[in-house]
Amino acid sequence: MLQYIESFGDFPSHPKKLSEKPRIHESARIRESYLGSYTDVGPGCSLRECSMDDYSYLASHVGAVWTEIGKFCSIASQTRINPGNHPTWRVTTNHCTYRRRQYNLDEVDDDEFFDWRKSHSCRIGHDVWIGHGVVVTAGCSIGTGACIGAGAVVTKDIPPYAIAVGVPAKVIKFRFEKDVISRLMEAAYWDWDREMIENNFADLRDMDTFLEKHA
Template sequence: MTRLGDTPSIHPTAQVMESELGRYVEIGAGSHVSRSKIGDYSYCVENTQIAYADIGKFANIASHVRIYASMHPMERASLHHFTYRSAWYFEGEEDDQSFFDWRAADGIRIGHDTWIGHGAVVMPGVTIGNGAIIGSNAVVTKDVVDFAIAVGVPARTIKQRFSDNVAGRLDAMKWWDWSHEKLHQALPDFRALGIEAFLEKYEG
């Protein structure tokens, strides 16, 4: 049994570069994370690629997902990365830092308590709201609002998980910012209570 803690759990075959990982984070086998921030309690399963992303807490990311803001330079004479990873190819040349800065500025933002299904692709510049669900193999090209369920290619919202009233109250509660101890104390209620009863018990 894996016991997670303050130190992120990174599978020996995973790679994490220039990234910030929170507490209770798990990075699965064969996954690659670069230039990203992943919040507390979030995890990705095997063979997932994440780059230039800011991911909130409690994200549930399935296998073979690509959250990757890495467009090629379509306006240049060549798409190839010899034009921006030039140090790999030419002695005395440096990489094109301005290009990587552009990629970072077009990064991906994913909220708290999200679920990204198997094989989904999240395109550069997209924001996915708190509590949203992305279906398996979806290609997300546009923003997805809080607590929406989006599926398909390109992804489109098919329903909201909760009414606007419930969604607003849940957003305002921000249970994802609770301490580890409070989460543990509330565990029986997370398991047993319906959403309305849970809100009534913990609001205010």
């Protein structure tokens, strides 16, 4: 389902104002995708058959295909999510074996291959921070609260609240101790409605207060 897909022109010099209506730069390309409230899509971004939930943003020139992005995610420029696999088991990995019509080699394309691609979708949990220039390969999931360092290439699933860096991306540590992670996951602030967020906004900036009141 496509929600509120329209352009907002060049970004003004004054601070952005987000609302329930997604903010989408005029140069972004969005196809068959869903955007939640208070979302922000920057210049040159491309989404195809994706969903991005409330309060998440794409900085600039982010590309994603067949991807589910949770709430409160921060995705930096030049990130690519699910760039797509090629058929390595065939004689050639070239487009011509599945985009057959494009090369005048058949009357139909290879729908079975495209279905295989779609089955390797990506999932980004809630409150995930993805650094500049990250690549998330097909079929990978990044858990809620995780942070991915700039330039990393994610080839395997990343657990919740992990910090992963490198090529291929490896977990170097976790943001919090296991008990804190468990309590944060149970509290699930990302599921709060707008009124709850507004009434408890200060708690999101102080871990001790948040855990005491909400975990």
